[in-house]
Amino acid sequence: MLIWCICPVFSSVSNGLGLYDGVSTTIAQSVTWWLPYFLGRIYLNSISAMRQLAIGVFIGGLAYVPLCLFEIRMSPQLHSIFYGAHAFGDFGQSIRYDGFRPTVFLRHGLAVGGWMMVATLVGIWLWQTGAIKKLWNIHIKWLVAALFVTFVLCKSTGAYVLLLLSVTIMFLGKLFRTALPLFLLIATMGAYLYINAATETYFTDQLVASLSGIFDADRIQSLEFRFNNEELLTDHARERPVFGWAGWGRSRAVDPQTGKDAIQDSLWIIAFGQYGALGLIAWIVSMSLPVLSLFSLRYPASLWYRRDIGTAAVLAVALTMYTFDCLLNAMINPIYILAGGGISGIVVQNRVPQKSRRRPQSSKQMPQSSKQIPQNARRTYASSGRYLPAHRRSS
Template identity: 35%
Template structure:
């Protein structure tokens, strides 16, 4: 059980966030509060409230960030930023070197339509699962009308990071902020990872008084798989993989901006080393496959690869159910490399087949919550299923419609960004799309969907519903260090001001200056 300090950390985190939001720009505070809470807060500490969302490491940072962002949105400081003037008289558009223009019609319709579907559709799931399920001595009651309220509460809390990313992280420069936060926190976390690699995963026990999972699963050969404060070593591995890829993206962005790039590639090397020592093969393979694409290919190729990966994740249940995934060949290939890995893979495929067959009995609405999506022995009532992949969990709970709504929010913005040929995407955005796609691929074998997943997905969706265009050079004068945010601005000598009927217009330099008429 969590100790007292675990509850103090959880309930005092909003106060830490308040200091962040008062002392930092909104985007920095938002990224640091959500990702930092995910990395540092205890997992089992929390409180279940009647008729209210439960308080946990996932919900407390999200709800507090929502309140603070909404309060800042009403303040004069953020109002000035939204009007185009940053505090101190500096141009916010000049700082970002682009002008973000919200789009209407299809872009917003897709995103907000899927958000509405996630909130409304569970009502049909509840109505279609009113019957009780009997497995020998065990009975699972049917779902009632009030169960819809609990499901919607959970969905609302889950979607908060996505909505905040959609509203406040939808520009290229905010993507740079998000990537920097990932790398900086990853470097700090790597110290704790290195400690657990050497001393075994015990920080969570020493600080919070409990171990989040089975310790036996984290003893690998003659070493250990680190956990730190996350749910499992797999969760830590995919975060370290995300931070490694983010460092590679920032290296490309720094080269584009013609600023110092060496620190980012050194950070990528260090993070990759910590990932390799974490003894998680899946996350390591993802980095080995995706990092060369980030480092060596142009942005257009990056967004196309990210879209292909996202599309494959979206249709994976269809391919899996139709038998197009060569599971037997994959097991045989893994057996040549490591028999233990092959046995684990075969075990996973066996349970996926069982759960998918159960889910296909209610393919549209799913079986709902309360473990109704799991498979039980008909005589003893014992749970005989193991749910690993996020896709099979959501398929069983909410059917095809619920799965497509949830995964559509995470995948379709990436696909549509790749189809928007006229919108020139910066390396920060295309690289972030590759980071998100790598995390989505990891959702096939694992259930590693976290607030970080939704925050990155919301940032990409926000970029999809906006169109960025370069700011006129005359607007960039007086901005603070725009190249620090990855932007390259024209030199003042490239622009001069010509007077026409009392209006100052920016135009190309010419041999003389036209005088206004009297």
């Protein structure tokens, strides 16, 4: 995380923008990333603290239920009502399937879908593990049901896929006592970034073709548009592969067909374009290493069903889903970074030392003088060779 926050200095200096530009960008990046990570590291570095965070995420999702339902019916207007402007300029992206996709007070409807997905996932696992039974004197299963229905009404296809994937990983871990599916997903993300950033091999056409039979034409067109822009941006980023192009729009590429700037939708392409391979590696390691360490060094999948360990496990899976979502989007939310800091804090805590087992003293090591033995614990030597308490001596 430290390298991810200070890499703008190297990018700015190597591009001739000066040390001042690099330091100012580092400060901004530290407030966005390092500060919540640091707070999680020092305040959420225990299982009990992660339980409180999980309950807080679930309550935060419930707080968004009436707001989402309002905007699903009335269109995204809350941000405009309270702040005088819509959160996202293109209102057309709020229209989905003959209805509206809520934005509430977040940056985009995709961010709301991701947030409701994580809250639903956490709620499901709080219910399954029995971490909490009731909330506000209401059984948690009814609250989870209300949250799930609202999540479905948010009309975010990508969030649907992430919830299905994360629930599958959690229940496979519970049933088969293995975190292998999660490890494979993290390895797949690493391979995807390596192939796209370090090589000129593009398999996005095959991926779009395989998904065309599953999702509707609008979603496939949106995915293809993202991949086409990423190819242009990646080719441009490879011109400065180590430290990137730094800021001020230097990492953007021009679409030769339209003459317009290619859109930077994904967080990974922003990191690679601005900060090069150094920034990209630092970012993916910061997001993945806490999860890998938690499940390989601390709490294996066989403990995910426990009510105490389960809350940390589900937040770690949620962090992985957020990282996976950043391969297509760039919706920064400090809650996930806070959880990552807490998971890192749990991993680095010293293990509880096992109680030392004292070897029983042999007869040769026994004190010879009765003065060395307390009055209430004096023993006398019996014919069997054992020391007997005073009250068991034979008369």
